[in-house]
Amino acid sequence: MKRRLPVWWLLMIPGLLAGCVSRNNMSALDPQGPVGKTQLNLVYLSTGIMTFVVIVVAVIFIYVVIRYRERPGDEKKGIPEQVSGSKKLEILWTAIPVLLLIILAVPTISTTFTLNRKPAPEESIRVNVTGYQYWWGFEYPDHKVSTANEVHIPAGKKVEFVMKSHDVVHAFWVPSLGGKQDLNPGRQDRIVLQADKPGVYEGKCAELCGSSHALMNFRVIAHKPADFQRWIASQKSPDSAPKTAEAREGKRLFRQNCIGCHAVRKGGFNVEGRSAPELTAFSNRTRIAGILPNNKKNLKDWLRNPQGFKPGNRMPAFDHLSEKQLDALSIYLENLK
Ligand code: CUA
Numbered sequence: 001m002k003r004r005l006p007v008w009w010l011l012m013i014p015g016l017l018a019g020c021v022s023r024n025n026m027s028a029l030d031p032q033g034p035v036g037k038t039q040l041n042l043v044y045l046s047t048g049i050m051t052f053v054v055i056v057v058a059v060i061f062i063y064v065v066i067r068y069r070e071r072p073g074d075e076k077k078g079i080p081e082q083v084s085g086s087k088k089l090e091i092l093w094t095a096i097p098v099l100l101l102i103i104l105a106v107p108t109i110s111t112t113f114t115l116n117r118k119p120a121p122e123e124s125i126r127v128n129v130t131g132y133q134y135w136w137g138f139e140y141p142d143h144k145v146s147t148a149n150e151v152h153i154p155a156g157k158k159v160e161f162v163m164k165s166h167d168v169v170h171a172f173w174v175p176s177l178g179g180k181q182d183l184n185p186g187r188q189d190r191i192v193l194q195a196d197k198p199g200v201y202e203g204k205c206a207e208l209c210g211s212s213h214a215l216m217n218f219r220v221i222a223h224k225p226a227d228f229q230r231w232i233a234s235q236k237s238p239d240s241a242p243k244t245a246e247a248r249e250g251k252r253l254f255r256q257n258c259i260g261c262h263a264v265r266k267g268g269f270n271v272e273g274r275s276a277p278e279l280t281a282f283s284n285r286t287r288i289a290g291i292l293p294n295n296k297k298n299l300k301d302w303l304r305n306p307q308g309f310k311p312g313n314r315m316p317a318f319d320h321l322s323e324k325q326l327d328a329l330s331i332y333l334e335n336l337k
Pocket residue numbers: 131132133134169170171205206207208209210212213214216
């Protein structure tokens with residue numbers, strides 16, 4: 001019995017393909033900077049060559065299957081003539097793949113070297129990136145500023161990301177800007193990226209690094225150059241003074257419970273030896289731990305049960321704090337500007 005594919009199955013296709021639509025500037029197929037564009041051109045070139053090979057092979061295959069299939073009366077003709085070896089064909093099907101590989105290799109290798117060229121352009125700004133299980137530390141050595149999980153850059157300018165890992169291998173990937181670049185323990189690597197326009201570009205860890213690898217997200221926030229300078233200035237003189245009694249209690253709780261791992265800077269920067277994301281100007285972060293929208297409710301949920309949101313991260317649960325204490329702590333953090 002012949003079974004037909006039900007029509008409703010076809011109706012599922014748009015739903016399945018919806019996953020391919022670019023959301024939050026997170027598609028390598030919709031590049032927003034020169035590196036992403038260069039890399040996409042390579043993708044097009046290799047996909048084009050592969051498609052060409054598939055089509056040629058399929059056409060020859062179908063032709064041969066039809067042309068040389070057994071037909072009635074063939075038995076009487078006996079076994080067809082047996083051929084062995086053909087110099088012409090051997091040369092042809094060696095030369096064509098070699099040629100295709102050269103067409104693929106030349107631009108790939110030259111692009112790889114161009115993207116890795118040292119030193120970085122004179123006018124580029126430098127950001128040191130450190131990968132931790134499962135968060136990102138960012139430092140601006142020229143500005144003496146540091147932050148975590150959200151990296152701010154000026155649009156239209158080259159940014160040199162110099163990276164290392166604190167623990168295992170991670171990979172820095174901002175699909176719409178470019179990448180990926182591995183972060184290796186004991187080694188320094190770099191990638192120079194640029195966002196053409198101001199905007200928020202989602203980044204991901206692209207190397208399996210543990211149970212919360214899939215949640216090791218970060219954001220690249222590109223500003224107009226003047227806004228970027230303003231951001232740098234605000235980070236240089238953050239406002240960490242609690243304004244209300246509740247916030248003061250929050251600060252006391254922070255000192256008691258959090259300061260061993262998290263830093264809140266008053267100015268200057270010091271990231272060495274830090275084992276958890278810096279929380280300076282925390283209220284300006286768009287997300288908590290790179291995954292939850294930054295608001296008081298989510299912050300309290302996170303403090304109560306960080307493992308529930310990001311399994312395997314190193315933050316203990318603060319469920320020994322009372323509801324009132326959690327309120328105070330989150331009010332203090334949500335007022336850090
Ligand atoms: Cu870090 Cu995957």
